[in-house]
Amino acid sequence: MAAKMIAFDEDARRGLERGMNQLADAVKVTLGPKGRNVVLEKKWGAPTIT
Template sequence: MAKQMIYGEEARKKLLDGITAATDAIKVTLGPKARTVVLDRSLVVQQLSMMELQLLKI
């Protein structure tokens, strides 16, 4: 996959879109009515690094 460098507002929007997608998938797994979520690897453009996973735990 080719690497693209983006900056400024576009970078912030893409970062927020990724965080929103991750939190939307995670939030349904929490609480007394928790559901199971299955992520299809073919849909994942970029794997989360260990640091990003740690941030999601906060």
């Protein structure tokens, strides 16, 4: 099992910002009148198309 990494101050903020930007980039294509559909994969069962 890998050790946990604990970050403080600027390093922690930069890491959070990278994660939030990655999520925002994935979500923004689905918004608005020209929003595209996405497929959400599940571990079991059919994928969900939104």
